[in-house]
Amino acid sequence: MKNPSEEKKYMLDISQKEIEELRTTIRATSKKMTAEYIERMRKADKNRPEAMRYFDEIADFEKREKELLAAKESGKKVIGYMCLFAPIELILAADAIPVRVNSGWYDASKLGDRVVPVEVCPMVRSTIGAKMIGLSPYLELSDALISGLTCDGMTKLSEILSDYKPVWAMAVPRLKDSTQSLSFWREEMKTLMKQIEALTGNKITRSKLKSAIELTQRATKAFRRLQEIRKGNPVIMGRDAMLVNQAYMWDDIKRWTEKTEALCEALEERARQKSWACSPDTPRVMVTGTPMIWPDNWKVPSIIEEANPQGLLVADELCSSERLLYDPVGVDEWTMDDMLNAIAERYLMASTCPCFTSEDGNKDRVNWILNKVKEWKVNGVIYYVVRGCMLYAMEYMRVKKVLDRMSVPVYYLDTEYTREDVGPLKTRVEAFLEMLTARVDI
Amino acid sequence: MIMDFIGELLKLTVLAGLTVAGILVILIWKKNLATRVTYLRFLIQVAAMVSVFYLFTYPVWQFIVLIVILLLPLVLGRFFCGWLCPFGLYMDAITLIRKGFKVRYRNLPDKLNKFLHKFRYVLLLFFLVVPFILNVIDPPPAESLTLMALVLAGPFDAWRILLGPVIPLIVPWKGPLEISKIYFSYPYVQEVIYYSKLLSIEVFTTIMAWVFVALTIVGSFFLRRVWCRFCPTGSSIAIVNRFRGFKWAPLLHIYKDEVKCTKCGICKRVCPVQVTDVYEQAGGKITTSMCMLCMRCVEMCPYEDCLKVNFGGKTVFKSRNWLEPAKVE
Ligand code: SF4
Ligand code: SF4
Ligand code: SF4
Secondary structure, three states, X not given: OOOOOOOOOOOOOOOHHHHHHHHHHHHHHHHHHHHHHHHHHHHHOOOOOHHHHHHHHHOOHXXXXXXXXXXXXXXXXXXXXXXXXXXXXXXXXXXXXXXXXXXXXXXXXXXHOOOOOOOOOHHHHHHHHHHHHOXXXXXXXXXXXEEEEOOHHHHHHHHHHOOOOOEEEEEOOOEOOOHHHHHHHHHHHHHHHHHHHHHHOOOOOHHHHHHHHHHHHHHHHHHHHHHHHXXXXXXXXXXXXXXXXXXXXXOOXXXXXXXXXXXXXXXXXXXXXXXXXXXXXXXEEEEEEOOOOOOOOOHHHHHHHHOOOOOEEEEEEOOOXXXXXXXXXXXXXXXXXXXXXXXXXXXXXXXXXXXXXXXXXXXXXXXXXXXXXXXXXXXXEEEEEEOOOHHHHHHHHHHHHHHHHOOOOEEEXXXXXXXXXXXXXXXXXXXXXXXXXXXXXX | OHHHHHHHHHHHHHHHHHHHHHHHHHHHHOOOHHHHHHHHHHHHHHHHHHHHHHHOOOHHHHHHHHHHHHHHHHHHOOHHHHHXXXXXXXXXXXXXXXXXXXXXXXXXXXXXXXXXHHHHHHHHHHHHHHHHHHHHHOOOOHHHOOHHHHOOOHHHHHHHHHHHHHOOOEOOOOOOEEEOOEEEOOOXXXXXXXXXXXXXXXXXXXXXXXXXXXXXXHHHHHEOOOHHHOOOOOOOOHHHHHOHHHOOOOOEEEEEOHHHOOOOOHHHHHXXXXXXXXXXXXXXXXXXXXXXXXXXXXXXXXOOOOEEEEEOOEEEEEOOOOOOOOOOO
């Protein structure tokens, strides 16, 4: 494992003083914002289940930061990842802790502008900014980063971050439905496995990998149970569910599974008592597009669910939420070989990342959206794109055409990492929801 | 003769009863449907093997079994291969042993696998025609006519090769290997002997027989269901599976819901005979003559209702979220 060289390839030198200042202010704003968001989420649903409290708490990064520090002291390694292509099972099997390090901090994106042009995706800029001032505890505590070379932004981001930490880049084949791609990807997996083993000093054995897979399978089970509940009348607000899903990115997976199961228990009980989170006639909305990352980038779900008329998020196709865990690792035979194949396939083939194409375009993503629309009885789709996110922006037409054919309204919501446009966004979303409400009434 | 026949029927009834009881036990014991099929299939395979042993005590049954095997694909696709064929059972058993040893399996390259699938029709034709040629060249002496020749005399007798995979390990006739009055056999061994004998070297014949046994055993240790990739008996009637006008014909088939499929590839990986069509085809009725309807893919597909097995329009089995909170773990 090579150490990041002393000389920085990209990063600028900022004075320690400025770093301190910026970090303190941004952290303070973010803490305030987070608390406010949580408060608003609590208020939105009068009978919000008690089981949500755990997720409110874990949403505060400081809590988990303490745990990670303690774990690191006891010799555990923390491995950060930026894309869903990072095989969580391999990290877990080596007794390391996986955390996702993408940043949602709006203010940090302004800092990133100093290193990359403002046309670049704000999530990438924000992650760079967060690293510059040591804002994200998860990014700071990671001993190494796994990066999937998906879009241009992610590819260069991994290069820029390698100024600080070892970055293991995994080349993602853009055509996933071919034997070459799969065998290439399997090799990437095996290389990564060796890197993880070298860093942690723990060998990934058959039984360890098996229990890691079983752990994530149980998490998937809990996760899918939660999404299943959202098919019916609303017993949980979309934002709450989204927070639960996101918490998986940094929480301890075993504990997360237990807490989510407990939440599902409570929600199922709630459904039996017919105590709905909001009126069952509320238009059911799905969001798809660029990932939305806690803590800051929470404006769109909040706007949708606080708008007048109100919308209810019932499903999404975001790699920061439902795409995290929808697909299980399906092992046929518990041999090392088959487990690795299963992991490789799960991360490559089941993925609906827009970086893929095929003879028939990114058909899998379209199918996913169609399935969600049908099964979750979605009334309208909000296609969320941040400026600079090329792939999602370009796939819009494809998705729109398919949804048009099914006469499901879809709305293209483009925005930035900023709080300034909340007003106009709200007006736009309300107009869309107005239209949906009219349709629902018919 | 009649009394014997009734006796046989009685035995079969008892067997059927035991099978049903076994199915019930499995259903009760394995509440989780996901792993049920694998057990069910094993049980039915064993029952089928035992029935075949009984049936074969009567030569006329050999004939009937053969006709059934050949006509079954018209309505049930290759259900026979997945659920009844004794050779299939032996290979599955070897797979189980391999799993026990935690040894990985190998795959044939997809292209080769597909080629073999077509090649088996050539094999089939070969085995159907050759006996006639041989018959002309070298007419068999009357006493070599076996039991089956009572029904199908002369060259037709050699068509018995199509019963090759159905041969139980212990046979009710004078089999190739005798140990304390019990005759042992193995699929195709009689045919291997028959054809090697044409080269008329006694030692060579025995060696060939053993080589065949060893090859298939070792082969199926590494390649799941190895013989099924060559087997002429398993050639399904391709017309009913491939051509539009006939697509209604197989009553039993796999159906895929296009939008529910995430193309996760699990069905492709778990298929013992490496069928790629379930994964590749867009949706609707899966039309392939390679699939032997073992339903492993349906069992393993992790998305509710994505894959279904339909029998005459009714869903008999479907994929489910096997991660769902199971009532019994
Ligand atoms: S292909 Fe041949 S050996 Fe395989 S299950 Fe079918 S009949 Fe039996
Ligand atoms: S296992 Fe199911 S979801 Fe996965 S590719 Fe096969 S049919 Fe599609
Ligand atoms: S495609 Fe499915 S049912 Fe057919 S042989 Fe393969 S695993 Fe069995």
